[in-house]
Amino acid sequence: GENVEQHPSTLSVQEGDSAVIKCTYSDSASNYFPWYKQELGKGPQLIIDIRSNVGEKKDQRIAVTLNKTAKHFSLHITETQPEDSAVYFCAARGSGNTPLVFGKGTRLSVIA
Amino acid sequence: SAVISQKPSRDICQRGTSLTIQCQVDSQVTMMFWYRQQPGQSLTLIATANQGSEATYESGFVIDKFPISRPNLTFSTLTVSNMSPEDSSIYLCSVGHPGNTIYFGEGSWLTVV
Secondary structure, X not given: OOOEEEEXXXXXXXXXXXXXXXXXXXXXXXXXXXXXXEOOOOOOEEEEEEEOOOOEEXXXXXXXEEEOOOOEEEEEEOXXXXXXXXXXXXXXXXXXXXXXXXXOOEEEEEEO | OOOEEEEOOEEEEOOOOOEEEEEEEOOOOOEEEEEEEOOXXXXXXXXXXXXXXXXXXXXXXXXXXXXXXXXXXXXXXXXXXXXOHHHOEEEEEEEEOOOOOXXXXXXXXXXXX
């Protein structure tokens, strides 16, 4: 089955700097890669996703890149703000009705 | 997007008791899943809730401990049976359609004492 590795487990950046979180997956049939942000006391909120027919997707300060050959995808947050502090999870999913498989999460701290 | 309502949002339960968590979606969805998130951990899939038939459980999760119902395309329940402190977790309902975005509810935060 699918296995998703996520790095780093914790990340501290200065406000205004960029943050990058990386994930690798094992199943070459996976074709959907979402990123979720989980704030304290809340459920995971989808922030961006990418499908296997696209190499990069951007939404304001957030971008995701996908390298299918290498089976890895990354989340990029530019101009970080204190409210970006949260736990971020990557996930991967194959075709059809298969469920998401999650990475172990990255705790991002943005220091003002 | 789908709006997902989970009840209860939080509960404190006595060990040995059972609790049923409800997941209600504002539109019909093909897929419904239940995840567990233990304190400080990632999300682990418990089972896929299948409409009108038995749920499909992941390794390490069994129907006697986590019975699931899904009577229609907008509603599902997860029961945590004979609870112990190790069951203290967030239980999350997740929904979507094949090939499309997967959404999560806010979770049900259970503490077993």
